[in-house]
Amino acid sequence: MSQKIVCLGGTGQMVLHYYLQLYLLGLIGHRFDAVVIDTDEIIDSIRRVQRLFIDLQYGNAPNQALGIEIPTIETFRITSLQGGGSALQRLTDSADASITQSHPVRAFFDRETLAQDLKEGLFARPALSSVVSLQDLSGSALSAPDKATVVVVGSMIGGTGGGLIAPVIDEILWQARKADAHLSLRAVLFGRYFTPDPGRIGGDENRFLSNELLVLRSIREALSEEGIERFYFVRPSGETDARNPDQEKKGVHLPWPDPGDARGERNPVWEGAQALEYLLTDTTTQRFDKFEAREVREFDPPVPVSAALQQLKKSVQVAGRLVDKSVAKRMVHEPWLTAVWGSALPDLYAHFWGIAAREAGEQERAGRFPSELQGMLRTIWQGRKGEPGLRQLFPDLPRSHKVRPRAFSKIPWPRSQDAVRNKDLFNLLETTARRAAATLLFWSLREAS
């Protein structure tokens, strides 16, 4: 059954940031298609994983990796807001505030809203979503096949999430009607889950409550008939923490909840990621007429924090050793290849090296494949100068347990499937090395034990 995630705004992106980590650690077994829509920049960690998934492609379909069907990530930054400018400029094409005296825009927006700079999003002003259009989305971005489960994730208090949740759900339903597809549409909705920096959002927290009401009422009144089947509401009780948008945009070593915090209540975004997995995989088909009854109030966390932390430590250290210990280089000189590394890893390595040799035309040129592969492993894992790698996607942890070479022979490496290989993807030695490196890191992370 197909599963689709639609992440809206900064909150939707942050939930996907954590969800992708759980997938890469093998804690989420199924594949999914993620669509990210924001008026602000797409966070760097999502871009890194998106690049990894692109590098993993092996067959003709974008989700066809070696031995597994992988997720896809489509990102859309609403281009009508790119380049910034105030709401007034966007709506009237003029920066002159006096134009509002004679322009109908004044009837819908107050002076403060019109003065809002839209360079970094809609700043908790959902009404401004009328400034943007969903035309930027490709035709298929919000469509899903029959019987698919679609989960929309976003914050009702934010500008982008609050403003786009209802239109996006409407668009999804419209696409489904067009294709005669029956969807199970669900949502993870965030209420006031953080304390804004003073002065960053005009009107501050009063605006949040009003936004929440606006979005919930619009969903209930306009879309409850055929709309959301189930939803989970993330709204921590008690004090909330501040957000750090700059750190979030980089997506570098963002912290995880404490092991004692089983559901991640003290990390609302983590709780949202858990709710997302629950709603994606929950097979309950009961339909409730009353909108309020569709709220999921309690669920067992599909991935408990302690189990996730345990796997995180193993996976990060195994993948790290693959890079630090120059495994790709040392394997070349090993006379006891199978005794040390098992049979599957050398087979996989030889498969990619063989492709490189074939495409390079002569074996001699492919002789630099091992060092190219080791370089690519390092680049993908550790990043380049100034650009973070996959390692920085995960929290920074102290080294906790020893990884021995046998950890690699225990991994169920995929078998080569030359018949389904898309030859155009492997036309250069460098691209073959990059795809091989992505495959080795992906399996090391997901199957580390």
Next chain:
Amino acid sequence: MRSTRCRVAGSVFVALLVHAGAFAQSLSSPTRTQCKQWDDAYLSTFQTGLTVCAVATLILPFLFGLLVGRLSWIAAAPRLRIVVVGLVVVLLVELGVVALPWMVGFGWLWFSPIETRYFDCIPLQFGAQGLFRGLMGAGVAAVAQWPTLTYLLLLAAAAAGLVAWLISEFVARSFGLSQRARREGA
């Protein structure tokens, strides 16, 4: 506390051995025939040590890789393990054949045919055969040539290590990953 006691006991042990040697020395000086016998016996032990050093440096890296490769990163590094095994073998043979007699004297285990009085032969002219049938250090007691013996052990280990590396590379190229890749790419 415990380690201090051990250290004291060890010092006493070594001192006793040295004194025992000195006592034996004071008893009587060795004859030229005895010196020749002991020198030949020491040379024979050293040559065995040299052979062990070379053979162990040649064979052990392969066994180390085969048996411990899954457990140790050093054993899983084909070149590094030759260097590490070679150095460890040299160190052990150096200790067992060259250094220990100077520390605890002769008359034990593989030095049982040699008496500690062999050291008294160093200043004597007793017609010492020298290393490699007189090619090196003829006329000098073998035990006195410990720097040369050390270099010879290092040389033997280096030569054996080189051969081990050549064999390792040959096997890796003929049956290893590059060969598998060649088959895949064909």
